[in-house]
Amino acid sequence: MSNRTFTMVKPDATGKGYTGAILDQIIKAGFSIKAMKWTKLTKEQAGEFYAVHKERPFYGELVEFMSSGTIVAAILEKENAVADFRTLIGATNPANAEEGTIRKKFAASVGENAVHGSDSDENAAIEGDFFFSALERF
Numbered sequence: 001m002s003n004r005t006f007t008m009v010k011p012d013a014t015g016k017g018y019t020g021a022i023l024d025q026i027i028k029a030g031f032s033i034k035a036m037k038w039t040k041l042t043k044e045q046a047g048e049f050y051a052v053h054k055e056r057p058f059y060g061e062l063v064e065f066m067s068s069g070t071i072v073a074a075i076l077e078k079e080n081a082v083a084d085f086r087t088l089i090g091a092t093n094p095a096n097a098e099e100g101t102i103r104k105k106f107a108a109s110v111g112e113n114a115v116h117g118s119d120s121d122e123n124a125a126i127e128g129d130f131f132f133s134a135l136e137r138f
């Protein structure tokens with residue numbers, strides 16, 4: 001089991017000024033930041049990042065949304081990082097998310113749900129490599 005995961009603060013949350021509060025909750029939950037950048041994806045980059053969802057009905061909407069504003073991408077470290085981070089963010093649909101989770105507090109809808117969290121160790125590594133070169137991480 002790896003001790004790293006990858007996250008993005010999504011455009012809805014950066015646009016509403018929630019970035020600081022979300023990062024604060026992540027750090028207070030015991031994650032340390034091993035790389036971070038504030039950036040904006042092109043449609044092509046968002047499409048490539050979410051290529052696993054290409055056949056899903058929401059793919060077009062997802063790509064539009066994820067390229068619609070700035071995002072904060074980060075590599076996080078903690079024991080049991082992938083599973084613990086998904087517990088911290090809560091269910092994909094904020095209506096189903098536990099009280100106190102990041103999505104419950106900051107997300108508006110299933111599409112615009114404030115944060116991304118990797119779903120496996122393998123994808124955490126792939127997603128971290130998508131955003132960060134060896135020089136940008138430690």
Ligand code: RTP
Pocket residue numbers: 053058062091092110111112113115116117118119
């Ligand atoms: P994420 O990858 O962003 O951490 O979210 P997740 O694992 O909880 O959910 P996933 O199934 O991987 O879906 C990726 C993102 O697509 C959008 N989505 N929209 N309209 C819809 O029904 C729908 N379903 C998913 C969400 O932004 C979701 O986070």
Ligand code: MG
Pocket residue numbers: 117118119
């Ligand atoms: Mg996912």
